[in-house]
Amino acid sequence: MEMVIGRKEEMRILDHKLSTGSPELIAVYGRRRVGKTYLIRTYLKKNIVFELAGIHGAKMGDQLKNFSLALGRAINSPAPIATANSWLEAFYDLDKYLLDKIDPEKPAVLFFDEFPWLHTHRSNFLRAFDHWWNSSGTKRPNLKVVICGSAASWMIEKILNDKGGLHNRVTQTIRLLPFTLSETDMYLKYKGVQLDHYQTLQVYMAIGGIPYYLQHILPGESAAQIIDRLCFTTNGPLRTEFKNLFESLFIHSDQHEKVIRALVKRAKGLTRDEIINECGFTTGGGTTKMLKELEESGFISSYIPFGKSVNENIYRLSDEYALFYQKFIENAKATGDGTWLRQIQTQSYKSWSGFAFESVCHKHSKQIKKALGIGDVLTEESSWRYLPPKGSGMQGAQIDLLLDRQDRTINVCEMKFAGDEFVIDKKYAEELDSKLNVFKRETGTKKSLFLSMITTYGVRKNNYYTGRVLREVKMEDLFD
Numbered sequence: 350m351e352m353v354i355g356r357k358e359e360m361r362i363l364d365h366k367l368s369t370g371s372p373e374l375i376a377v378y379g380r381r382r383v384g385k386t387y388l389i390r391t392y393l394k395k396n397i398v399f400e401l402a403g404i405h406g407a408k409m410g411d412q413l414k415n416f417s418l419a420l421g422r423a424i425n426s427p428a429p430i431a432t433a434n435s436w437l438e439a440f441y442d443l444d445k446y447l448l449d450k451i452d453p454e455k456p457a458v459l460f461f462d463e464f465p466w467l468h469t470h471r472s473n474f475l476r477a478f479d480h481w482w483n484s485s486g487t488k489r490p491n492l493k494v495v496i497c498g499s500a501a502s503w504m505i506e507k508i509l510n511d512k513g514g515l516h517n518r519v520t521q522t523i524r525l526l527p528f529t530l531s532e533t534d535m536y537l538k539y540k541g542v543q544l545d546h547y548q549t550l551q552v553y554m555a556i557g558g559i560p561y562y563l564q565h566i567l568p569g570e571s572a573a574q575i576i577d578r579l580c581f582t583t584n585g586p587l588r589t590e591f592k593n594l595f596e597s598l599f600i601h602s603d604q605h606e607k608v609i610r611a612l613v614k615r616a617k618g619l620t621r622d623e624i625i626n627e628c629g630f631t632t633g634g635g636t637t638k639m640l641k642e643l644e645e646s647g648f649i650s651s652y653i654p655f656g657k658s659v660n661e662n663i664y665r666l667s668d669e670y671a672l673f674y675q676k677f678i679e680n681a682k683a684t685g686d687g688t689w690l691r692q693i694q695t696q697s698y699k700s701w702s703g704f705a706f707e708s709v710c711h712k713h714s715k716q717i718k719k720a721l722g723i724g725d726v727l728t729e730e731s732s733w734r735y736l737p738p739k740g741s742g743m744q745g746a747q748i749d750l751l752l753d754r755q756d757r758t759i760n761v762c763e764m765k766f767a768g769d770e771f772v773i774d775k776k777y778a779e780e781l782d783s784k785l786n787v788f789k790r791e792t793g794t795k796k797s798l799f800l801s802m803i804t805t806y807g808v809r810k811n812n813y814y815t816g817r818v819l820r821e822v823k824m825e826d827l828f829d
Contacts, residue, residue: 351391354539354560355532356384359523360392366493366521367396367456372486373493374518378504379525380647380668381594382561385497386462388525396458396493398451399423399443403466405597412467412474413439423447436477444485453491464496465503475507479514487518500598502642526647528558530713530828536560541568546828547768547805548572554705554766555580557669562587573689580678581688591674598646604630605643612649612666613675616704617734617747619664640664650711655733655751656792663732667708676701706766707749710803713827717762718752720826721801727755735791746787752801759794760801760820761785770809771802778813 353360366373377385390397401419404411410432416439417432424446433439443459451457461467468474486492498504501524509519528536534549540563544552551572556562556579565586566575579587595602611627612619619627621636630636643649650667653659666672677692692698710717718724731751737743750762763781765771773781785798801820802808808818 353388353392354536355528356388359388359525362521362523363392370490372489373520374482374486375493375495375521375523376504376508376519377495377497377523377525378501379499380501381499381598382559383525383527383647384560385499385525387560389460389495389497393458393460393495396456397460398457399447400460400462403463405463405466407466407469409469409472412469412472417442420446436472436474437480440477440481440485443481448485448489448492453489455491456493457491459492459494461494461496464498465500465507468507476514479518482518483514501645501647505645528560528563530558530709533558533563534828536563537566540564540566542566543568544572546824550709550805550824552576554669554702554709555673556587559670562670576689577686580673581681581684583684587670588678591671591679599642604639608639608643609648609666609671610675612664613672616666617749621662621664624664652730652732655731655753665708667712669705669708672701672705672708702766707764709827710764711750714750716827716829717803717822719829720822721752721760721820723752723754723760729753733788733792735787744783744787746784748784748788758797758799760799761788762801762803764803767805770806771804772809773811773813773817775813778817781817
């Protein structure tokens with residue numbers, strides 16, 4: 350029997366919407382492969398009376414034919430239903446054949462999957478849909494319409510922020526995010542895969558918490574074997590996923606790929622202007638729109654540096670698979686068993702693992718704050734960097750996670766990935782001292798600074814630890 354792993358908040362929302370005595374228009378969006386279809390199809394299975402999935406790249410005629418076939422299945426029609434000539438006719442048929450005959454006392458779910466693909470050129474699909482919803486759907490208290498789309502930015506622009514007939518009509522939005530480490534652990538156990546937290550973390554750092562990717566993992570494989578088979582064998586499902594992923598989401602996917610490649614080179618992030626220079630773009634609204642599309646689709650994230658304004662956003666790559674593909678898969682010469690194990694001793698692996706672990710930590714800031722005992726304290730998350738003037742002889746500094754607390758305290762977080770206890774040596778101790786001193790000097794903060802180490806197996810207690818490290822978070826805490 351299929352079941353939904355994790356997604357507790359999303360299921361709570363769906364339960365509530367089913368129980369209301371009013372029509373609901375629910376928009377679900379998130380990146381491709383994140384599990385939108387599975388969640389709706391599995392959790393609302395008993396209530397779905399009609400399901401239609403848009404066809405990628407198909408013309409209006411094929412989309413309408415697909416609609417008539419879906420409607421025929423919904424009503425168990427022994428004979429094919431004539432294909433409508435327009436979307437206005439199609440929605441009229443939906444009412445005539447289906448909605449006028451269903452039990453008005455029970456919640457009835459209409460599920461439109463890959464909704465953006467239905468809106469083909471000159472099809473007037475959106476105009477017909479909003480006319481149908483406003484003139485018919487909103488008159489049926491038991492009707493619950495769920496629309497899903499992987500093109501997250503399209504869903505936001507055309508549906509959530511629409512200024513026409515759908516303006517303020519969406520009654521609930523759900524942005525489905527990748528699994529957390531805890532949900533990933535639960536999902537793998539549900540599939541019979543037994544990995545300890547360190548190996549689960551390694552897999553997560555390479556492919557993220559994307560359910561579609563995780564479902565290819567087989568019981569009895571180590572993290573290295575999993576990564577080898579999925580990413581480096583001839584038939585590995587993630588060996589060619591990158592191109593398919595972007596081409597299915599974005600019209601000008603080559604431009605989006607340029608942004609990803611630029612951010613791979615600059616792991617600490619780039620400003621909008623730096624991205625324009627790095628990618629050779631022209632200034633204007635096109636770059637802003639592109640960055641929004643990538644951010645809403647979950648490939649990049651932005652943050653306002655400590656003490657800066659919203660106009661000084663820094664963009665970072667946040668999709669684990671996109672980073673791993675660029676670093677190791679795209680130009681891989683070696684393939685097959687042992688490919689990944691041979692990488693572990695290289696400098697590329699060390700730099701990648703450090704950044705990938707940082708990215709995972711940023712996504713689990715809620716768990717970090719809980720482990721630090723500040724889960725209920727109002728906190729602003731940010732990063733900070735200082736680039737001294739050229740020729741000044743002054744030292745720069747980079748802090749990747751700052752937790753600025755309402756109680757006049759800042760947790761300065763250092764994130765270090767290691768296969769054992771992390772050891773602070775003299776050189777690194779001096780680097781830590783310098784970071785804190787530069788931060789105090791350049792920001793002028795009067796708040797107390799608590800150096801907090803986030804590591805896999807903890808930090809070894811030695812002379813350089815004592816008096817410096819005031820708080821610790823370990824890998825296990827990220828799985829909470």
